[in-house]
Amino acid sequence: MKKKILLLSLCFSILFANSCTDLEEEVLDESLTGGASPEAAADGIIAPVYAAMPELFLHTRYFALQEITTDEAILPFRGGKDWGDNNIYIDLHRHNPTSQNVPVNDAWRSIIIQGVTRSVTAINALAEMEGDAAKLYWAEAKAMRAYYSMLSLDLFGLIFVKDNLSETSTIMRGNDAVEYIKAELLEIESQVSNNVGPGRITQAAVWGLLARLHLNAAVYRDPYADSFSFSTEDLDKVIEYCDKVVALGQYQFSPEYFEIFDDENHTNKELIFAVDQRSDLNGHNRLAYFSLSGDQFPLPEFPKANGTDGPAITPDFYHSWTDAYGGEDPATKDSRFYKKNLNIPADSCMTGASFEIDRGILRGQQYGLQTPANGTPFTRCGDGGANYKVGKLFNRTRGLASVPVNFTEFVNFTEAGRGYSNGYRVLKYEFSKKSDTGRNKGDADIIILRLADIYMMRAEAKLRKGNAADALTDVNTVRASRTARITPPALGEMTLDILFRERGFEFYWEMQRRTDMIRFGKYEGSWTEKTDTDKRKRLFPIPQSAIDGASEIPGYLVQNASY
Template identity: 35%
Template sequence: MKKQSIIFSIILAVFFGFQSCDIEEKIIDESLGEDLLINADPLDLLAPVYNNMRMVYGHRWFFALQTFSADEGMLPTRGTDWFDGGVFQELHKHTYGPENRYTTETWDHITTGMAFSFQAISYLEEGSQEYAEAVGLLSHYMWVCLDAYGQVPYRGISDINFSTDPQILTGADAVNTIIANLESVMASLPTGKNTVRFTQDAAKSLMARVYLNKAVYTDRYAGSFNFTDADMQNVIDLTTEVINGGTHTLETDDYFSMFDPDNENHSEIIWSIKNELTSIRISGRSVSRNTTNGLSRGLIYFANDGTTNLTGSDAGCTLPEFLDTWDSANDPRYYKENYASETGTILFSDYKMNRGFLEGQQYGIKNDAGTPLFNGDGTIDIVPVKLWNKDETLANHTREVSLIAENQSVGVRVSKWSIDDIGTNRDDTGVDIPVFRLADLYLMRAEAKLRLGSGDALSDVNAVRIARGGSGFATGSATLTEVYNERGFEFYWEYHRRTDQIRFGTYEDIWTDKTDADTNMRIFPIPSGPIAETPGLEQNLGY
């Protein structure tokens, strides 16, 4: 292993198991010195790099930046709840600054992940699979940093010296470095199906995403972006390699199954961030927690012990402008009814929350003193009752909403991610967070073909639509606008929308309670502390 002249501290606060891929995070006592790192099991060095990705993709961090600054989501103030110093209103109105809590904390989580990556790379054997994975994960952290902040502190992947200041990469330099690093380790990355390890297909998917957005990253404030033929051809080539590889297949039965607790190694998921349903609290990193799910707190479900719990959140919701783009009556991604709001019986094990967009009056199961009405045959009686919010208004979710909400009911909630029934307001979940899905590669390829002016983009769009709704759900045309809308239908609440809006030129548009059109808001401010401490790191324009 490569030795490093200075020990970079590893402080691991929790254990996090990756049982399916034999990665388990262990506490490494830095007081034992560099010998411990030199002799550490490679998976012990790699585990924190994977683990920290959950922080970046936590429900209040990269999710909040990508969703609540875009036209698909809002987190309004409801009575005395959810003002939180105005941080969510700032994201929505595009008035965020260097002291916004979530722009600051997301930066911290990204750079912590990069630090873990550099540390692992320093001690892993070059050419090994674990070394390649560490470089791949570093590349992904770098992409998130570039996409969100436009600047990437970088120490290289060879002869790393923590006693010197990092290089600050921007624009084409950052893009080229990410691509070059991924290419350098491609042959050592694992192949085959493993959604929670960084594979060759994950690397190719990341490269395609970087090339697709390269015009944005190299000219961030442009009035229009120059998508070059070479970049678009790279997107086509990379996505085609993954699509034709046959390792992954589009989901054709239940779209929402990709966001269930058992979604590890789902046929469509290429790479995801692993979550684990455990008794350990994980600081809000769960995708089914709070704002990511956006459920009304009045919704009732039953835990395994038969007690009644309030779950989800009375906070986040979608916007009427986004809903208006949908064919809500025919698109199976819009809504799936798992709980029929009518009298009857159902097996307790079959009782699940409805999924998709929750609009209108919400219903729950009548219960007796907190206990479901169980029958002798193991079923429970379905006696629908109108659900209430905690402010004692009916949970009747209307499309119209504002940043200062009339009550806790208004605003259509989003229930895309499954809820695990471990307990009230718990962070734990077994739902892995899909980062790359095969549908994304089809739609990236369709977009690249349209920007290149060559190729059958319609077939790629219809491959996704037919998988979702059958042959009758195919469309007859595929323009850039239609691909943009299709990405909204397919990837809502999945960390895509802000990036897509910037690339398609809609991020400066007007929507509910948002009128700002400042192009400087396309990237977030760098926190003040890192700027003061890191030579070469400068505040972005407009802040």
């Protein structure tokens, strides 16, 4: 018996049978017999389903759609030279992408052409196999198809449903799509394990995804509504599934907030579901390097591993922190905002092992490894060369050796606001200690679902049902759990605006902001360079290549409104 694994023959087969576009992957047929154990064969079939995840969670795909479109992140045309890219990120921030927008097209391919299609192939192959491993992986493949479908529904307002690649997919929207995803997850709820790591689907992950589905169901059923009707049934389900995860007692809050995002976080007890990026899986380091200055080199042993002067946080998001703490420095009030690792000038001469740059939201003059004018190698101290010199950073890699790397609050798309030091930056995920280029070899699991989100979803469901007291308790439980350094003070009241603000504090840079803004009715607001109020921009355009590929079936794939 031969099964198609690893790469799939697409020919746009997730949409319809017997029609091809240029969106093709190579077909690799591998025999699953000939000495391979049933467990190894099953491993080979499920692997491509999960292997689609790192590419989806690249900085220029799902991150761009979920963060740069929001009040959390902005990516200017840096210095008039970098990250212009035909305005694709500017258009995202302004809610003005086209059907040719590269991040939108890349996310579509990762989710639908790779994720959903690979899941369908695995489901079919595993259904024909014997053994416990095949049964377990079949359930995981079903859950992953549901997860990819949920992403498609969230971003594009539709899902493609088929059980065999030779069939023409049925397109579902609205309530039909919600009910389909729910049924898929409920079918395998009792068939997956809770004894595998966060890089695979577990029962807790299924419950968490069901909670997320029900929390957003009002949006998914009517994405252009003037206001959303959150049903009691949906909110009760959110509470029910969150209660189940908490009752397991398997997950724990991390006292040190930034340890959740360390480069070796796979065993962190707060993670429920994540993209497994351990080095043997060839992960990427993009979420760490993306926002840092080109003159920030976090790894003394790798002088080619630096930042790229990408997105900054917006002044609007920064002020949500300062306003919450009465104008006082958030770094002194909330350990989630910032973690200081470099002490300058006391630590101006350091060993490589002790050098670690700051984490969180980075402001003001930045310090780090010193480089001569040509950028390499790092300058050693005058102590025989064992230690590295650490001091003020300048924009040498940008040809601006006299201009300090001094991050400012001010950032926008004007010439004055798009300089290399404009905007406060974010280093939430630790820069991988194995990343010799700064781009690849990331060890950090990219988080999809963690315990704090379970508590926060439950809090929101309770609050929308009118139980502000219990919602406040859940939110304060999360805040009180960060005990390693500065524990945020308990909140005294809970409203939807406070909860929205609190989700921003807990989950910034974790690719939840767009979905949150839509659900809380904030997405049509104004921030930095964004003034568009068109509620139809809640969904992204369907790529023109997909519409062209489906053109032989009239009316089959219709572009989303306003595009």
